Amino acid sequence: xxxxxxxxxxxxxxxxxxxxxxxxxxxxxxxxxxxxxxxxxxxxxxxxxxxxxxxxxxxxxxxxxxxxxxxxxxxxxxxxxxxxxxxxxxxxxxxxxxxxxxxxxxxxxxxxxxxxxxxxxxxxxxxxxxxxxxxxxxxxxxxxxxxxxxxxxxxxxxxxxxxxxxxxxxxxxxxxxxxxxxxxxxxxxxxxxxxxxxxxxxxxxxxxxxxxxxxxxxxxxxxxxxxxxxxxxxxxxxxxxxxxxxxxxxxxxxxxxxxxxxxxxxxxxxxxxxxxxxxxxxxxxxxxxx
Amino acid sequence: xxxxxxxxxxxxxxxxxxxxxxxxxxxxxxxxxxxxxxxxxxxxxxxxxxxxxxxxxxxxxxxxxxxxxxxxxxxxxxxxxxxxxxxxxxxxxxxxxxxxxxxxxxxxxxxxxxxxxxxxxxxxxxxxxxxxxxxxxxxxxxxxxxxxxxxxxxxxxxxxxxxxxxxxxxxxxxxxxxxxxxxxxxxxxxxxxxxxxxxxxxxxxxxxxxxxxxxxxxxxxxxxxxxxxxxxxxxxxxxxxxxxxxxxxxxxxxxxxxxxxxxxxxxxxxxxxxxxxxxxxxxxxxxxxxxxxxxxxxxxxxxxxxxxxxxxxxxxxxxxxxxxxxxxxxxxxxxxxxxxxxxxxxxxxxxxxxxxxxxxxxxxxxxxxxxxxxxxxxxxxxxxxxxxxxxxxxxxxxxxxxxxxxxxxxxxxxxxxxxxxxxxxxxxxxxxxxxxxxxxxxxxxxxxxxxxxxxxxxxxxxxxxxxxxxxxxxxxxxxxxxxxxxxxxxxxxxxxxxxxxxxxxxxxxxxxxxxxxxxxxxxxxxxxxxxxxxxxxxxxxxxxxxxxxxxxxxxxxxxxxxxxxxxxxxxxxxxxxxxxxxxxxxxxxxxxxxxxxxxxxxxxxxxx
Numbered sequence: 001x002x003x004x005x006x007x008x009x010x011x012x013x014x015x016x017x018x019x020x021x022x023x024x025x026x027x028x029x030x031x032x033x034x035x036x037x038x039x040x041x042x043x044x045x046x047x048x049x050x051x052x053x054x055x056x057x058x059x060x061x062x063x064x065x066x067x068x069x070x071x072x073x074x075x076x077x078x079x080x081x082x083x084x085x086x087x088x089x090x091x092x093x094x095x096x097x098x099x100x101x102x103x104x105x106x107x108x109x110x111x112x113x114x115x116x117x118x119x120x121x122x123x124x125x126x127x128x129x130x131x132x133x134x135x136x137x138x139x140x141x142x143x144x145x146x147x148x149x150x151x152x153x154x155x156x157x158x159x160x161x162x163x164x165x166x167x168x169x170x171x172x173x174x175x176x177x178x179x180x181x182x183x184x185x186x187x188x189x190x191x192x193x194x195x196x197x198x199x200x201x202x203x204x205x206x207x208x209x210x211x212x213x214x215x216x217x218x219x220x221x222x223x224x225x226x227x228x229x230x231x232x233x234x235x236x237x238x239x240x241x242x243x244x245x246x247x248x249x250x251x252x253x254x255x256x257x258x259x260x261x262x263x264x265x266x267x268x269x270x271x272x273x274x275x276x277x278x279x280x281x282x283x284x285x286x287x288x289x290x
Numbered sequence: 291x292x293x294x295x296x297x298x299x300x301x302x303x304x305x306x307x308x309x310x311x312x313x314x315x316x317x318x319x320x321x322x323x324x325x326x327x328x329x330x331x332x333x334x335x336x337x338x339x340x341x342x343x344x345x346x347x348x349x350x351x352x353x354x355x356x357x358x359x360x361x362x363x364x365x366x367x368x369x370x371x372x373x374x375x376x377x378x379x380x381x382x383x384x385x386x387x388x389x390x391x392x393x394x395x396x397x398x399x400x401x402x403x404x405x406x407x408x409x410x411x412x413x414x415x416x417x418x419x420x421x422x423x424x425x426x427x428x429x430x431x432x433x434x435x436x437x438x439x440x441x442x443x444x445x446x447x448x449x450x451x452x453x454x455x456x457x458x459x460x461x462x463x464x465x466x467x468x469x470x471x472x473x474x475x476x477x478x479x480x481x482x483x484x485x486x487x488x489x490x491x492x493x494x495x496x497x498x499x500x501x502x503x504x505x506x507x508x509x510x511x512x513x514x515x516x517x518x519x520x521x522x523x524x525x526x527x528x529x530x531x532x533x534x535x536x537x538x539x540x541x542x543x544x545x546x547x548x549x550x551x552x553x554x555x556x557x558x559x560x561x562x563x564x565x566x567x568x569x570x571x572x573x574x575x576x577x578x579x580x581x582x583x584x585x586x587x588x589x590x591x592x593x594x595x596x597x598x599x600x601x602x603x604x605x606x607x608x609x610x611x612x613x614x615x616x617x618x619x620x621x622x623x624x625x626x627x628x629x630x631x632x633x634x635x636x637x638x639x640x641x642x643x644x645x646x647x648x649x650x651x652x653x654x655x656x657x658x659x660x661x662x663x664x665x666x667x668x669x670x671x672x673x674x675x676x677x678x679x680x681x682x683x684x685x686x687x688x689x690x691x692x693x694x695x696x697x698x699x700x701x702x703x704x705x706x707x708x709x710x711x712x713x714x715x716x717x718x719x720x721x722x723x724x725x726x727x728x729x730x731x732x733x734x735x736x737x738x739x740x741x742x743x744x745x746x747x748x749x750x751x752x753x754x755x756x757x758x759x760x761x762x763x764x765x766x767x768x769x770x771x772x773x774x775x776x777x778x779x780x781x782x783x784x785x786x787x788x789x790x791x792x793x794x795x796x797x798x799x800x801x802x803x804x805x806x807x808x809x810x811x812x813x814x815x816x817x818x819x820x821x822x823x824x825x826x827x828x829x830x831x832x833x834x835x836x837x838x839x840x841x842x843x844x845x846x847x848x849x850x851x852x853x854x855x856x857x858x859x860x861x862x863x864x865x866x867x868x869x870x871x872x873x874x875x876x877x878x879x880x881x882x883x884x885x886x887x888x889x890x891x892x893x894x895x896x897x898x
């Protein structure tokens with residue numbers, strides 16, 4: 001029983017990272033109609049930034065983490081400005097393809113810059129573990145859990161109570177009407193990409209010690225897509241619930257069925273969700289007017 | 291196909307045929323690889339370029355084809371059967387993935403196919419006992435006849451298969467099917483109103499695409515003699531999308547050009563192998579931003595100025611636009627107007643109710659767009675629905691054509707309950723419609739727009755006959771072209787038949803929409819503000835056309851219109867809607883003098 005509980009908690013922690021990734025995707029999708037295929041690659045770049053600052057340049061721990069997140073935000077903004085903004089007027093598929101190009105460029109670019117090896121970051125806060133009634137949690141686990149929760153809370157407050165957040169919600173509903181109200185759609189696009197940079201930057205540095213830093217580590221965030229689809233692609237709450245659900249199911253499948261199933265099960269879930277409830281489990285209802 | 295096109299293709303073919311006899315082994319290998327890649331890209335172009343569905347899993351489908359045909363060969367099935375076997379296996383996997391994913395919006399398909407490719411990759415790596423895992427799987431060349439195992443002759447095998455598949459692809463995109471693909475890419479709502487079942491047509495495109503990938507996979511294994519999971523990664527799937535964008539999406543020829551770029555770039559960069567993927571990614575991005583039509587699309591647009599001599603070969607002419615007006619004009623000389631419309635079962639003015647709308651209500655969230663509206667349209671009459679803006683007129687039409695889901699009420703047409711049907715089945719029952727907004731399919735010529743209207747009313751040959759280019763299929767296509775031109779003549783736009791419909795003035799675009807609705811061969815023609823945006827002369831022609839369609843051809847017409855001269859001039863009966871309710875019904879004179887109607891339009895007179 002305790003072992004099962006441990007697995008569920010491990011799964012929840014993994015699921016939190018999926019959820020944060022999915023929230024980033026949903027943010028971008030709702031504001032710009034673009035599905036960002038390069039989501040995982042942003043995370044990978046964050047991990048490489050952290051590795052560069054902390055290990056290669058020997059910067060202090062916290063400084064290098066903050067610098068890594070800032071660099072990811074910067075990268076995100078550059079991507080938005082250089083790649084997606086010129087395509088703003090083009091059909092959406094062009095932008096989606098552009099994010100595919102980004103996936104390839106960032107992956108190949110990382111391989112060119114840092115080489116194909118797997119690098120290791122020392123575990124954060126040493127290897128201290130906390131025991132809570134028989135459940136083991138590493139300091140890193142605690143960090144992932146608490147930071148995810150804090151981010152979700154902050155995002156909720158941001159969209160609910162700040163003027164910028166409200167403006168961005170208006171844009172998600174109707175770009176044209178919002179721009180008539182004097183809201184700058186372009187600026188909002190930059191905001192969502194910057195926010196996504198924060199989210200993926202954080203996920204990247206949190207997962208780096210666990211996964212090892214390498215150019216294909218972004219593939220893990222394909223799970224973020226699965227979560228976004230489960231959540232219906234428009235709902236933040238759906239992303240959170242879907243992410244945790246997926247993390248738990250995956251961890252359990254990895255232990256009780258086989259380790260190879262760990263990765264496969266999530267995509268099987270994706271296809272099942274598409275068959276049974278194609279609009280996702282938590283979709284906001286949308287009626288398209290003719 | 292004209293003589294110049296044939297000549298151009300012949301030259302290309304001769305070059306390709308000469309490769310094995312002029313080039314060395316390495317050259318043959320590179321050319322073989324290019325052809326295999328272009329087969330998979332060709333399929334993807336039908337799906338992405340024509341049907342507009344983005345698939346990020348092409349490498350996954352290639353892998354399914356490659357491994358399945360390798361297994362078949364291991365089991366003793368000859369090469370000639372195992373390659374199509376791989377294609378069928380990939381096609382089936384496309385059906386399984388596509389059916390659920392295609393029901394919803396485009397990005398789901400992108401994600402589902404991406405996931406599919408990832409699952410396949412994982413299976414290839416982990417299921418070592420069957421796939422050989424990362425160590426790979428050895429595949430042999432065809433053993434009978436024995437000389438086909440030589441590089442030179444194996445190249446010819448690949449080329450032969452590729453030519454067949456190219457011709458088939460060309461036949462498909464130039465047919466009713468290809469037009470349906472383009473239509474659903476451009477506008478799903480219009481497509482449904484024209485009777486195109488979106489799920490079925492997207493699935494057809496998807497199965498074609500994965501079948502082509504499977505064949506490419508089946509040819510790829512024996513070419514390398516070895517299958518490695520690493521050649522079927524997510525990255526490789528992304529490359530296929532890049533290939534068709536660089537070559538030119540929706541052109542077929544683009545997949546060959548793109549495949550050439552993809553295969554030859556590594557050759558150019560052999561010394562800097564490290565940079566290949568990066569370089570290809572950057573090139574792709576540049577194309578997306580600067581030249582989104584790709585190489586072939588760019589050449590087509592600038593063909594007259596840049597490549598006079600190439601354009602004369604006809605190679606660059608858009609595949610689906612061959613044989614425009616002249617072909618049709620030949621048939622037109624003797625064709626009586628409205629042959630396509632005349633249907634012996636139609637008796638005019640019998641007074642029976644063709645369309646019955648009872649207690650119809652439509653709710654958008656908390657807003658009642660329509661409450662409890664009832665009316666009926668008799669066979670052979672012109673029935674108008676009028677009312678101020680927002681009265682619910684277009685909502686009523688959309689409910690009848692099943693684009694909106696009513697919250698209550700019944701609609702029956704010719705005794706049949708319409709609410710049981712899907713939007714794409716409505717047109718088969720004999721209801722054609724136009725749209726209030728332009729309602730024109732962009733990227734298609736005026737003639738092609740009208741030909742889309744024949745989708746349900748003139749089905750013609752089946753898919754296999756069409757794909758194989760049977761004579762009957764070509765005759766059907768000629769029939770559609772001829773009669774589409776007739777429809778355009780009817781609305782006076784035939785001189786613009788081969789112009790892009792979106793290039794026409796607004797009023798003429800609407801007339802093209804009307805011609806397309808007529809091509810549906812309707813018993814009931816629904817017109818949503820046909821006169822708006824038309825010049826007075828065009829309106830006059832339109833009015834007499836509507837009248838003659840009704841009086842001479844026996845069409846029943848349901849009209850929504852703001853222009854009161856038109857409405858009062860041609861209507862038999864009129865119903866007036868205001869704030870979602872029916873406030874009056876009667877003949878034009880009764881409506882004109884009805885105080886409720888006057889109040890709805892002009893507002894209540896204030897008593898001082």
